[in-house]
Structure formats: structure tokens, C-alpha cells
Amino acid sequence: MSKSNLKKECLPLSEACVYGTKQSDGFVGIRYDKGNIKVFFPFGYSVPESADEKFFRKDILNLVKVLSRFAKKCNEVEKESSIKDESVQLPILAYIHVFSFFLDNGYYVEKESVYKKADGGKINWSKTIKRVRPKIAGNYPHESAVYFNFITKKSSNNENELITQIHKFCVYEAYEKLISLLGYSQPEKPTIPFNAAVFSAVIRSKIEKTFNEKHLLLFKNMLDIIQSHGIKSDDCKTNFGTKDFEYVWEKLIDHVFGIKEKNKYYPKCSWSIFEKNEAIGNANDKSCEAKQTSLRPDAIMELKGNKKIFVLDAKYYQYGDDGKNKSGARDPKTLPGSESILKQIAYAEFVETILRGQNNEKSSVVSNGSAQDDKRNADRDNVFNAFILPYAANENDGKSYCLENFGYAKCEWRLNTSMEKSYDRIYGILLDVRSIMQRHPFHSDDDMADLSNVILEKVPERFLR
Numbered sequence: 001m002s003k004s005n006l007k008k009e010c011l012p013l014s015e016a017c018v019y020g021t022k023q024s025d026g027f028v029g030i031r032y033d034k035g036n037i038k039v040f041f042p043f044g045y046s047v048p049e050s051a052d053e054k055f056f057r058k059d060i061l062n063l064v065k066v067l068s069r070f071a072k073k074c075n076e077v078e079k080e081s082s083i084k085d086e087s088v089q090l091p092i093l094a095y096i097h098v099f100s101f102f103l104d105n106g107y108y109v110e111k112e113s114v115y116k117k118a119d120g121g122k123i124n125w126s127k128t129i130k131r132v133r134p135k136i137a138g139n140y141p142h143e144s145a146v147y148f149n150f151i152t153k154k155s156s157n158n159e160n161e162l163i164t165q166i167h168k169f170c171v172y173e174a175y176e177k178l179i180s181l182l183g184y185s186q187p188e189k190p191t192i193p194f195n196a197a198v199f200s201a202v203i204r205s206k207i208e209k210t211f212n213e214k215h216l217l218l219f220k221n222m223l224d225i226i227q228s229h230g231i232k233s234d235d236c237k238t239n240f241g242t243k244d245f246e247y248v249w250e251k252l253i254d255h256v257f258g259i260k261e262k263n264k265y266y267p268k269c270s271w272s273i274f275e276k277n278e279a280i281g282n283a284n285d286k287s288c289e290a291k292q293t294s295l296r297p298d299a300i301m302e303l304k305g306n307k308k309i310f311v312l313d314a315k316y317y318q319y320g321d322d323g324k325n326k327s328g329a330r331d332p333k334t335l336p337g338s339e340s341i342l343k344q345i346a347y348a349e350f351v352e353t354i355l356r357g358q359n360n361e362k363s364s365v366v367s368n369g370s371a372q373d374d375k376r377n378a379d380r381d382n383v384f385n386a387f388i389l390p391y392a393a394n395e396n397d398g399k400s401y402c403l404e405n406f407g408y409a410k411c412e413w414r415l416n417t418s419m420e421k422s423y424d425r426i427y428g429i430l431l432d433v434r435s436i437m438q439r440h441p442f443h444s445d446d447d448m449a450d451l452s453n454v455i456l457e458k459v460p461e462r463f464l465r
Contacts, residue, residue, distance in 0.1 A: 044390030172187055
């Protein structure tokens with residue numbers, strides 16, 4: 001079936017996709033019940049500007065990619081916060097990618113010529129001279145090169161047709177398991193009988209020989225579909241998503257803006273247990289240190305050539321999206337509370353301690369008291385705090401992260417004193433969800449510089465040295 005013959009039978013994707021609304025159970029992902037599919041995006045993810053369904057398909061694929069990449073890693077935080085095992089057995093990302101390739105390009109057809117070493121067939125002399133070492137016959141000066149093997153054009157019609165038939169099988173499998181629920185009519189049924197061993201061998205052979213990234217990605221997704229064939233799906237129960245998107249939000253922020261080696265900035269705590277001296281009847285001087293535990297900031301951002309460090313805490317709160325009161329203003333009750341504020345200050349104090357220790361190691365002992373004070377102030381003025389919250393920006397150019405500094409949190413007793421520090425104000429930053437989910441593979445110095453500038457633009461001048 002030609003891709004042009006596909007017609008919609010069900011509701012358009014614009015009605016299947018749900019934007020800007022938080023579900024009662026917090027679910028984000030693909031959920032269907034008795035044949036009716038709904039795709040729930042996280043709040044703060046804006047509706048596409050165009051009604052063209054290719055943009056909705058792109059959004060669905062993007063959502064699945066983000067969940068596939070980050071939701072499994074939520075096990076590090078809390079087991080119940082990840083996508084359930086039964087929900088990720090089906091390779092939904094592979095289904096979407098293989099069918100999207102079909103919509104855009106039709107069925108895969110091998111177009112490249114294949115050559116092999118043989119003594120028969122149409123000889124390709126250019127490839128023969130480059131790849132085959134000739135035998136030298138005759139004596140000088142009447143020597144000549146003699147070729148006993150040649151590079152000939154290989155007839156691979158059967159193999160080429162086979163990979164096309166396998167693609168047809170994968171397209172139909174994707175349709176049966178998922179795509180039919182997105183409203184597309186049924187593509188051609190495959191005529192080739194399923195054979196996992198043969199299909200896998202052919203696809204792996206293509207993967208080994210392919211340098212075209214587009215085709216390589218297609219083959220890998222086809223292989224995922226072949227390997228998962230036979231898994232039963234219950235349309236009434238199977239979902240793909242998570243009810244705890246806040247952990248995915250944290251991973252996104254860390255991936256885009258955070259440094260990889262942030263363990264050194266984890267403040268650790270421990271217990272020391274006194275050992276009782278039975279002979280004397282009281283505690284002695286020996287102590288037994290209990291296992292250490294760490295507080296973990298979501299992300300630590302460092303800029304190259306810049307001594308400033310930013311402690312980032314990703315908060316999947318509704319303040320930037322639908323947390324609005326009756327007057328139309330955003331509701332401060334949907335912002336991080338005292339516990340989060342205090343923890344953020346504790347993180348920053350520990351980072352300041354680390355910086356001071358590093359600077360002490362690098363510098364010699366300073367005898368002048370004022371110089372010591374200046375150095376101490378420099379340490380404390382190089383650390384900044386920020387909460388990162390989601391929202392839907394009014395304009396999204398797709399080329400940068402849309403950011404807005406809307407205010408700061410504080411502890412009353414720490415401000416308005418001579419010892420106020422740069423990190424005592426935790427700045428609230430709104431980050432457009434669509435922009436970070438579409439661009440999340442990118443981790444660039446320019447993007448981190450943009451975030452730092454948005455934070456620093458509201459920092460008092462006395463902290464900007």
C-alpha cells in the first residue's frame with residue numbers, strides 16, 4: 001500500500017492528544033481503554049501552533065523518547081516512580097518510529113548495489129584494482145598483472161525483496177499493536193511467514209553494512225519489533241507512561257544543565273555511636289560511625305571559565321502553568337515550601353565549604369586579615385541557588401530554552417544582614433516544557449550560559465564580583 005493511500009478512520013490526533021491538564025492520578029504518557037487512545041502530555045507542554053497532524057505525531061514520538069530514556073532511571077529514586085514493567089515490554093518507541101518512516105518514505109527498498117569477489121559476473125574494474133592483489137606474470141621488462149579473482153556486481157534481488165517484506169511485517173505489527181489506535185487505516189498485510197531467526201539475521205546483516213544513520217535507526221527499531229513479537233497486549237490494561245513525571249523532570253534538568261561528576265557536592269551526614277564499657281558501666285571514648293547518607297541536589301551547573309556554581313532543584317510544580325487563582329495571577333501556594341528552601345540553602349553551604357577547601361589548597365597562607373575576609377567573601381559569592389519549574393511559554397522558537405526569572409524564595413532571618421550570602425535567595429526559574437523535551441539531548445555551554453544569565457540578572461550587584 002502506498003503511503004498516499006492511508007486514510008484516517010478515527011478522530012484526529014489533535015483530539016487524542018491532551019495538553020495543559022494535569023490528570024487526577026498525575027499520569028503522563030499513552031493510555032487507552034477499549035480501543036480509545038489518549039496521549040497525556042505533562043502540564044506546561046504547549047499545543048502545537050499548527051493543526052498539521054505531523055506535528056502531533058512528532059510530539060508523541062518526542063514524549064515516548066523522553067519517557068523511554070529517563071523514566072526507567074527513576075528506579076534509583078523510588079521503585080514505584082518508574083514506568084511499570086508490564087508497560088514497557090512492548091517497544092512502543094519502535095512502533096512509532098517504524099510507522100513514521102513508512103508514512104514519510106513508504107516501504108524500505110534497498111537501492112545500493114552490492115559487490116562481491118567472484119570469478120564470474122559483470123566485472124567492476126575500479127573496485128577490482130583497489131581490492132584484489134594481482135599475480136605478476138612474465139619477466140622484466142615484459143611483466144604483466146594477471147587477475148584470477150574479480151569484484152563483480154552481486155545479484156541481490158531476493159535479499160533486497162526480503163528486507164522490504166520484513167519492513168512490511170514490522171509496519172503491520174506496529175499498526176496492530178498501537179498505530180490503529182491513532183486512527184490510521186490498515187496497511188498491507190505481510191505475505192511472508194514470521195521467522196524470528198531469519199528476520200533477525202537479515203536485519204543484523206543490514207546493520208553491520210549500513211552507514212546511513214536514518215536507515216540504521218530504522219533497522220534497529222525493526223529488530224526491536226521482531227524480538228518482541230509474540231508479547232500479548234491487552235488493550236484494556238496496557239499503558240505506556242508514568243504517574244510520577246516529577247522524577248523525569250529532575251532527570252531532564254540534570255541531563256541538560258548539570259555536571260556528570262556531582263558526587264563531590266553531596267553533603268553527607270552520619271551517626272557516631274558510643275561504645276559502652278561493661279567493666280566500668282559507662283560510655284568510653286571510642287565511637288562507632290554509622291553508615292553515611294547523602295542529600296542529593298538535583299543538578300549542579302558549572303560554566304567553563306567561570307568560577308560561579310549554580311545549585312539547581314527541579315520542581316514539577318504547577319505554579320507556571322495552571323496554578324492560577326481567581327484573580328488570574330499565579331498562586332504562590334503552588335511554589336516550593338520551607339523544607340525545600342532550607343534544603344537548598346544547606347546544599348549551597350556545603351558547596352561553599354568545598355570551594356573554600358579547594359581555594360585553601362591552591363593558595364598559600366595569607367597573613368593579612370582583610371585579604372582573608374575578601375577571600376572568604378569571594379567563596380560565598382560564587383554559589384547561587386535556583387528552583388526550576390515548568391511552564392508553557394507564549395513563544396517558542398525551537399532554538400533555545402525559554403526561561404523566565406519570576407522571583408526568589410528566602411529565609412527571613414538570613415536576609416538583611418551583613419552576612420547575607422549569594423545563595424540565600426533561591427531564584428524561581430520557569431522553563432518551557434516543550435523546548436526542553438524537544439532539545440533534551442543537547443548539553444551545550446551556550447544553553448548553560450543562558451540559564452546563568454537569567455538567574456544572575458536579578459542578583460543584587462554586591463554579589464556579582
